[in-house]
Amino acid sequence: MSQKKLYAGVKLHEIRTRLGLTQKVFAAKLGVSLPYLNQMENNHRPVSTTVVLALAQEFGLDVTELSSGDTERIVTDMREALADPVFSDTPPLADLRLAASNAPALTRAFLELHSAYRRTQERLVSLDAALGQRAESVAVSPWDEVRDFFHYIDNHIDAVDRAAEFFAGDDPVASAHHALQERGITLSLSERKHLRYYDPEQRELTLSAQAAPATRNFQLLHQIALITQSDLLEATLDLARFQSDQARAIARIGLANYFAGAALLPYGRFRAAAQETRHDIERLAHRFDASFEQIMHRLSTLQRVGDKGVPFFFVRVDQAGNITKRHSATRLQFARFGGACPLWNVHRAFETPSHFLRQLAQTPDGERYLLLARDVSKHAGAWGAPDRRYAIALGCEVSHASQLVYADGLDTENPAAYEPIGTSCRICERSDCHQRSIPPLERKLSFPVNRREVLPYEIRE
Missing domain, CATH: 1.10.10.2910 (Arc Repressor Mutant, subunit A)
Structure with a gap:
């Protein structure tokens, strides 16, 4: 898979400002021209490998700061918001990435505005139940x-x-x-x-x-x-x-x-143990006297600057598919509304209690992941008291798979081994998914009269 270009102008500017350097001095220390640095800071050019190495060697910086997940998070949230029918057109993905990189505060303000709009719409839908009552402010x-x-x-x-x-x-x-x-x-x-x-x-x-x-x-x-x-x-x-x-x-x-x-699960000891055991969740749970959920959730938080662990995502879903916990330090981001993709192995975990499930998966953007899922039951501790059942999942980009014991025996080099998954049906680009529950809101549909395939409509390009 080809290496994606790294546009990190805002981060580069933040680093220079934090060091108290002018563009001229910063460019000299990085070994690039002043115009080139200016273009990188404005996201007109990607950050080059030379600059990445210079940041590490000259300033001792953790260069993973340049590729933080903020941009991908914002882009995912923006795509989902802009898929709302209230918008007639969806800007190109490149424009969304540019906006998220250059103006993150503005894009977050847009997301907050859209969330307020959604809440207002939901309030209007149930207006008949609130007639005659004083309207509350939308918070x-x-x-x-x-x-x-x-x-x-x-x-x-x-x-x-x-x-x-x-x-x-x-x-x-x-x-x-x-x-x-x-x-x-x-x-x-x-x-x-x-x-x-x-x-x-x-x-x-x-x-x-x-x-x-x-x-x-x-x-x-x-x-x-x-x-x-x-x-x-x-x-x-x-x-x-x-x-x-x-x-x-x-x-x-x-x-x-x-x-x-x-x-x-103290950071230093736990991170060292995770590396030693190749992230074997059962061994880590036994060593630290912790639950599987505690171990998997903690693995997703090991993002200390200068001593980062494998970037994982962690998610917990209930039997109805509702996401009750979510976090991602990877490119894969969760939908703000609705449940997770039904093709994820986390949903199958309920069918195989007390077993870890492995899955190689590929998202529509071409990224490949190793996913791990297991069911979790929380017993009430008394006869007749209802148990709570969840499924939890942990995943990382396949480039880190060699650091996980769960990758052993999987053919990670075979493209056919990867199952196609998405984020949620609302914003998923796949037109041939047999598990699609609703049409993608950012694509036009056609309804052929004399032909029926898996879906009762066709998703137009």
Whole structure:
């Protein structure tokens, strides 16, 4: 597969500004002419290999910063928004990439505007149920706001990650117990329904006796984050500048969850173990006394500048196909609305409980991926109580497949081994997909009268 050209003008400008250098000085240190640097910073030319090497050698920079996933995330979100029938034409993909690279703040403002429009439309559809009531202002959904916050920072919060790693020491659970003892907080197990309950007045922390040990440890460290790291969490929330108190409250829970996961699986030790085991999830779960979901989610967050792990995507879906967790440090991005592509192996995981499924897949843009999926059941711990079932998936671009034990025995060099998948039917370009649920909104359709194939319509070029 041919190497894609790297357009990273905004990032290049940010690096130069951070170093406090003029274009003339920066160009000289990179070994290029001033006009050439100017063209690269304005995305009129791709960043050359010479410049990439010079950035690493001259400034010791992590050149993976140049190819962060922000542009692809924005492009995917823009394509989905512009597929809305309210727009008569969809700009070419090259124009979207140019806009995302040169004006990311403007494109995000457009996405926020379109989200507000969608919410308004949904409100109008159900207007008959609200007649006679005072209309509420259209506000950003706090869940969507928090989800986008984690989405656009690569789900990696360096300050919280490092604080968790420092706190964990050699034994995160022992460190948590010690922190409770120092503060005079007692810890006990309870048969009550809640997973975790903290009474600040009585200084008592209660965890569920019915929960799995990995879940109890996670909940213990979640509460430790709220008790011992409140200043750090609040400072991070201040920087995020959420639009509502509800979004801030949801994000606080998310940050405490992040701390708990990072403490259970400290960055340095976990990344080294992941490399040593070639990302064998079962071995990592046993070594760190963690669940499969905790391991797979943590693998998707290893994006520390200067010490990055394999860029993974992670997704969790329920049995109806709804995405309940999503994150991607790869080119593959998830749809903001609706479920995941039905051709992904994550949906088949429900049919093969307690087994890992492997899949080689190719998206419409030509990128190839190694996907891994497994079902997860969360037991309620009592007779008659309903279990919760999910499927979780982890994936990476096939160029990293050699670092995963799950690639062994797969013919990654054979183009025929890759199954065609998409992001969601709304924006998928494939015209011959037998699992398509709705037409692509950015393509025109025809309806032949005397001919019927798999779909009741034809997607025109």
